[in-house]
Amino acid sequence: MAMEKKTAAVIVIGNEILSGRTHDVNTNFIAKAMTAKGIQLTEARVVPDDFDLIIEAVNLMRERYDYVFTTGGIGPTHDDMSAEAIARAFGVKLVQHESAYQMLLDYYKDESKLNDARLKMTYLPEGSDMIINKVTGAPGFKIGNVYAMAGVPKIMQAMVESLLPSLAGGVKIYSISVTVNLVESQIADILQKLEEDNDGVEIGSYPSFKDGIGKVSAVIRGPDKEKLEHVSKALQHAFIDLGGSILEVKEL
Amino acid sequence: MAMEKKTAAVIVIGNEILSGRTHDVNTNFIAKAMTAKGIQLTEARVVPDDFDLIIEAVNLMRERYDYVFTTGGIGPTHDDMSAEAIARAFGVKLVQHESAYQMLLDYYKDESKLNDARLKMTYLPEGSDMIINKVTGAPGFKIGNVYAMAGVPKIMQAMVESLLPSLAGGVKIYSISVTVNLVESQIADILQKLEEDNDGVEIGSYPSFKDGIGKVSAVIRGPDKEKLEHVSKALQHAFIDLGGSILEVKEL
Numbered sequence: 001m002a003m004e005k006k007t008a009a010v011i012v013i014g015n016e017i018l019s020g021r022t023h024d025v026n027t028n029f030i031a032k033a034m035t036a037k038g039i040q041l042t043e044a045r046v047v048p049d050d051f052d053l054i055i056e057a058v059n060l061m062r063e064r065y066d067y068v069f070t071t072g073g074i075g076p077t078h079d080d081m082s083a084e085a086i087a088r089a090f091g092v093k094l095v096q097h098e099s100a101y102q103m104l105l106d107y108y109k110d111e112s113k114l115n116d117a118r119l120k121m122t123y124l125p126e127g128s129d130m131i132i133n134k135v136t137g138a139p140g141f142k143i144g145n146v147y148a149m150a151g152v153p154k155i156m157q158a159m160v161e162s163l164l165p166s167l168a169g170g171v172k173i174y175s176i177s178v179t180v181n182l183v184e185s186q187i188a189d190i191l192q193k194l195e196e197d198n199d200g201v202e203i204g205s206y207p208s209f210k211d212g213i214g215k216v217s218a219v220i221r222g223p224d225k226e227k228l229e230h231v232s233k234a235l236q237h238a239f240i241d242l243g244g245s246i247l248e249v250k251e252l
Numbered sequence: 253m254a255m256e257k258k259t260a261a262v263i264v265i266g267n268e269i270l271s272g273r274t275h276d277v278n279t280n281f282i283a284k285a286m287t288a289k290g291i292q293l294t295e296a297r298v299v300p301d302d303f304d305l306i307i308e309a310v311n312l313m314r315e316r317y318d319y320v321f322t323t324g325g326i327g328p329t330h331d332d333m334s335a336e337a338i339a340r341a342f343g344v345k346l347v348q349h350e351s352a353y354q355m356l357l358d359y360y361k362d363e364s365k366l367n368d369a370r371l372k373m374t375y376l377p378e379g380s381d382m383i384i385n386k387v388t389g390a391p392g393f394k395i396g397n398v399y400a401m402a403g404v405p406k407i408m409q410a411m412v413e414s415l416l417p418s419l420a421g422g423v424k425i426y427s428i429s430v431t432v433n434l435v436e437s438q439i440a441d442i443l444q445k446l447e448e449d450n451d452g453v454e455i456g457s458y459p460s461f462k463d464g465i466g467k468v469s470a471v472i473r474g475p476d477k478e479k480l481e482h483v484s485k486a487l488q489h490a491f492i493d494l495g496g497s498i499l500e501v502k503e504l
Binding site: 014015016018019020021022024025028029031034035040041042043044046047049053075077078079080115118120121135136152154155177183184185186187189191205206207208219 | 269280281286287293298300305327328331368369372407436438458
């Protein structure tokens with residue numbers, strides 16, 4: 001079992017997220033997929049359709065993390081600039097990929113339908129491998145540790161599913177969430193003490209409010225499942241001693 | 253009317269977003285608020301509860317953009333490190349704010365209830381101004397051009413609403429969205445040509461798929477409303493000439 005820690009980053013590319021028109025759902029999907037795989041998603045960025053900002057993010061992230069996933073900007077229109085930007089980040093040219101051309105031809109059936117806009121999608125950074133897109137024919141690509149995927153959630157999700165088996169997972173991290181009808185400032189000391197006393201266990205605290213009533217979920221995370229269960233029990237006892245009621249205990 | 257372009261960035265602070273447990277909704281709220289105000293949200297980042305990554309993001313963003321909004325990490329628990337991290341980013345100390353103490357006392361009514369965890373929330377970076385939080389008493393703060401706000405969406409939203417009047421708006425940007433039952437590769441040339449021919453107009457292209465049927469929304473954005481309407485009409489004519497049906501025209 002690989003025990004090395006693996007890390008990842010997401011770069012969401014697109015003005016529509018930053019203008020508020022579109023709500024990004026891709027980061028959450030990738031976050032869950034990485035967590036399940038034992039890979040730690042460590043940063044996420046949303047950048048506009050802007051060469052400089054895309055290149056900056058790609059070059060920083062690919063140095064810093066094991067895997068970098070970009071979403072958006074691989075289509076046929078003028079605002080789709082991910083392939084060009086990522087090629088520039090790697091200092092390579094865009095070249096027509098035979099396999100991408102074939103995929104598009106299979107999709108459109110007829111060579112006369114491959115207009116300039118469609119042909120644009122057959123040009124990928126030199127040295128990259130194609131990521132197949134059965135939904136619309138526009139391929140994603142992998143270059144180095146960077147995976148450039150579609151922005152449309154359904155396509156992006158299919159691409160991630162197809163990539164997952166090829167990624168080396170790290171340490172599998174388990175989580176238990178304990179929700180109680182207390183407020184954070186009542187339980188802060190307990191959380192801190194239990195985290196300090198249990199190496200390799202991380203405890204996050206997530207308050208929420210409904211109709212003015214506060215509750216908190218303490219999320220215990222770590223690679224050692226038995227230790228998590230021990231901490232979970234200790235937390236529940238401490239919450240009860242403070243006068244709280246346990247609302248939910250859930251393995252995530 | 254102020255015509256200078258104003259820019260903003262968001263830093264979402266919290267492991268829970270990166271593990272996939274929580275879906276970030278704050279970026280979209282801030283994006284819409286900025287767009288309405290004529291401020292261009294130019295970057296968004298999600299960083300974990302990690303001093304180095306928070307400090308890096310804060311220092312880069314506050315240099316680069318007019319306004320920086322952080323969400324998350326201002327509560328009483330050990331994983332709430334925004335105040336300390338932002339103080340370090342600015343090279344100042346955390347000091348107890350009289351007004352924050354008073355706000356907490358007003359909230360809890362009784363001095364004996366101000367335990368260490370609650371008192372932690374009265375310490376803000378030296379030289380910062382408090383942002384009021386009527387929901388839970390934990391104040392946000394403003395230092396320089398950085399606005400540190402709660403992560404809980406309802407509280408964050410109240411904080412943004414209260415701040416908006418104090419922000420200098422830039423150029424108001426209007427948007428018209430034209431949705432058609434064509435696919436991107438059919439309309440790519442038209443979009444590019446219309447954008448090139450109309451200075452100050454930006455056209456984004458957002459494909460979507462439902463039950464295998466593709467459609468595209470072309471979003472025309474710019475400060476000159478009349479020009480947008482001209483481009484919108486030109487687009488609709490071109491889409492019809494291509495055999496498409498206009499599904500929706502909407503001012504955003």
